[in-house]
Amino acid sequence: MHIVVCLKQVPNTTQVKINPETNTLVRDGVESIMNPFDENALEMALQLKEAHPGTRVTALTMGPPQAADILKEAVGRGADDVLLLCDRAVAGSDTLATSYAISCAVRSLGSPDLVLFGKQAIDGDTAQVGPGVADWLGIPCVACVRKCEIAADGKTATVERVSEDAYDVVEAPLPCALTVVKEANVPRMASLRGKMAARKLAIEPTTAAATGADPALLGLAASPTHVVRIFSPPAKTGGAKWEGLEPAEAAQKLVAELKNRKLV
Ligand SMILES: Cc1cc2nc3c(=O)[nH]c(=O)nc-3n(C[C@H](O)[C@H](O)[C@H](O)COP(=O)(O)OP(=O)(O)OC[C@H]3O[C@@H](n4cnc5c(N)ncnc54)[C@H](O)[C@@H]3O)c2cc1C
Numbered sequence: 001m002h003i004v005v006c007l008k009q010v011p012n013t014t015q016v017k018i019n020p021e022t023n024t025l026v027r028d029g030v031e032s033i034m035n036p037f038d039e040n041a042l043e044m045a046l047q048l049k050e051a052h053p054g055t056r057v058t059a060l061t062m063g064p065p066q067a068a069d070i071l072k073e074a075v076g077r078g079a080d081d082v083l084l085l086c087d088r089a090v091a092g093s094d095t096l097a098t099s100y101a102i103s104c105a106v107r108s109l110g111s112p113d114l115v116l117f118g119k120q121a122i123d124g125d126t127a128q129v130g131p132g133v134a135d136w137l138g139i140p141c142v143a144c145v146r147k148c149e150i151a152a153d154g155k156t157a158t159v160e161r162v163s164e165d166a167y168d169v170v171e172a173p174l175p176c177a178l179t180v181v182k183e184a185n186v187p188r189m190a191s192l193r194g195k196m197a198a199r200k201l202a203i204e205p206t207t208a209a210a211t212g213a214d215p216a217l218l219g220l221a222a223s224p225t226h227v228v229r230i231f232s233p234p235a236k237t238g239g240a241k242w243e244g245l246e247p248a249e250a251a252q253k254l255v256a257e258l259k260n261r262k263l264v
Helices: 034-053 065-077 095-107 127-138 192-198 247-260
Strands: 001-006 009-010 017-019 023-025 030-033 056-062 079-085 112-119 141-150 157-160 167-173 176-180
Touching: 001 034, 001 095, 001 127, 009 065, 017 056, 030 034, 030 065, 034 065, 034 112, 034 141, 034 176, 056 065, 056 176, 065 079, 065 192, 079 095, 095 127, 112 127, 127 141, 127 176, 141 167, 157 176
Parallel strands: 001 056, 001 112, 056 079, 112 176, 141 176
Antiparallel strands: 009 030, 017 023, 141 157, 157 167
16 A cells, blocks of 8 residues: 655744734744644554555655655654655645645655545644645545544545544545544654664655646646735733632622623
């Protein structure tokens, strides 16, 4: 079986700032990490590899040269191959153009049986890329998956898809795409052997042209999304704070205040 895991390098969210003049994310000097949901997707791929000997896991990212760091991290954890799609032609791509570019990169790897994604990226947060890539590839996609089992004949995936207060058991024919949620697993750390393999790895970036992508479908010109404004919501001000009250007294005071304001 061949599994491709799509990994995005994102800024560490605890440090994200917005430039108030340009309304863009300030990325300079901000630590970059593997998108946390993608760690779960990678872990799912590695567990499937352990359960199905002979399976190969390819880690794929689209990003600037430094995105190679997360591919090395993936190799340290057990991925077999990597693909870094790095090309100015994809700059300015929205989720539609990004999905197209990634779908071409996936296709350039042959016909993978499974394409895994995180549920969403913690910076863009749209959760559109996984289903978008599946659509470009013409394969089914199951979103928000916490468990995946592949049939012994390698023809179907049986997955648990999480919803707000339940889960569905869904069967999908391979090849298919899955987006993975946090509760799927606990991602492993890189092994010492893996870290040594990653250190030796020289990652040659791949261009969009090498994946067979149509340049007319890449970049800003092929992106129908227009960002009108990005802003941080203003911090809440005012409000009352009661301190030093017993819980019962605080509850009574709160109820009285809510009644006073005709809210209950
Ligand atoms: C007009 C416009 C211009 C933009 N220009 C740029 C730009 O120049 N440079 C830029 O970096 N971003 C740019 N973006 C943002 C970019 O479109 C999104 O970051 C990207 O489409 C992913 O969307 P998302 O972050 O919401 O990911 P989601 O859809 O939330 O991600 C879901 C999953 O898809 C996979 N995934 C997502 N992105 C990647 C990736 N790059 N590589 C591998 N796997 C991935 C991961 O598994 C991830 O967990 C632009 C957006 C717009 C609207």
